[in-house]
Amino acid sequence: MKIRYTKFILCVFLLISGSAFAKVILPAVIGNNMVLQQNKQVPLWGKARVNAKVTIVTSWNHKLYTVWAKKDSTWRLLVQTPKAGGPYEVSFNDGQSLVLKNILIGEVWVCSGQSNMEMPVKGFGNQPVLNSSDLLLDAENSNIRLFRLERASSRSPQNDCKATPWEEANAQSVKDFSAVGYMYAKILQEKLKVPVGVIMSVWGGTMVEAWMDQASLKEFPEIKMAPDTAKVINKNDPTVLFNAMINPVVGYGIKGVIWYQGEQNRINYQQYDRLLAAMVNEWRKIWQMGEWPFYYVQIAPYTYTLKDKQGLAAYLREAQQKAMAEIPNSGMAVTMDLGSEKSIHPPDKLPISKRLAYWALANTYGKKGLNYQSPVYKSMKVTASNAFINFDATPNGLTSFGKDLLAFEIAGDDRVYYPAKAKITGNGVTVQSEKVKTPVAVRYGFKDWIVGDLYNTEGLPVTPFRTDNW
16 A cells, blocks of 8 residues: 555656646746847747757747757747837747746847946945936836846856846836946937847956857967866856856847956956957857947046056057957947046946947947047157147047146157147147157057046047057
């Protein structure tokens, strides 16, 4: 009697467990309230019973899709999305139905990087975000959806992640979300008048190498990988953040990526442009969604306190500028006027989000008439004791908005730089100093901490530069 009872209990357990596993298992990024990229074939994926038939129905066109789970229980297929709209449902069935609800079709962006992208709307401890209360007061918007990965690291690529599930924008969800990422989404949603979703994958104080996968690091043999058996994982070990915080969302239908990172790479600024370019190239390759736009933020001025690392930020910014030429379909938001001398986390994040949005609206979405690119150094001509600097991306000229230009320096062949007098002349700037009779080189904003004071007339700050290679 006892044996029969045990067999009965075992059968019931197997039936229950088998039935439970019949329900399709989806990764965290695919869920209720998500936004799917419009007018695109976007992937859906998950797990089911081995060799099981999985059927999927999308409510926007009532189309039935069929896919079979592989021997490792995984399945993946592409579904066609329509133009922006919703809400919709997506139904999955592997012997048991699973229905995702309140799904919107629109524009999807990833925001990633370190602490200045991580900084939430509520601010960090004792470090505010400007006008955060007003941002939260106006946060309620069901057409903005937010997905936030938790911090995680791994020696091997992970297929799923821990995360705060997709949420509609409101004061509660927005306060813990990236200020730059949220305000960027808000601008796009208002101007494009379509739903916008943002996937936030960030960790403060991190190096670009940690966000790269093994394939993208092959061309950098000097960067050593930690052994898989190493018990302690540092967040800056190569690949560990890619593995845990990017790989789980790779392939999700997106329009593009915004990125804010670089402070931690001041120590190896010489290779940062190539590292960033390699990272973007590999992300695009494995995402398999074409050459999506990559817009990023140049690090802001700040007084670094560690003596052995002082003076390196200017060279890192230079590397970031170089990266734009090495990364197709990319753009950089300049922040030389937005730094905070005593805080590495400047409080005013709205102009940063706007400058990223200018790139997206003009360069990606084709909005005509918007100026989106900061002026960049083009050439220098020396006449007697004057150096004339010419710029690109100044369609209507330059301005200091009535202030003196204080960020220029000039040097002769002795390579000693002196503060320079500078004035806007035509479409450029004339620079001179009584201490330099025959100019050889000019620098602008080429320090850790300095306040940028030169703009094009549309209000975009000039990119810091140097004419020398000393």
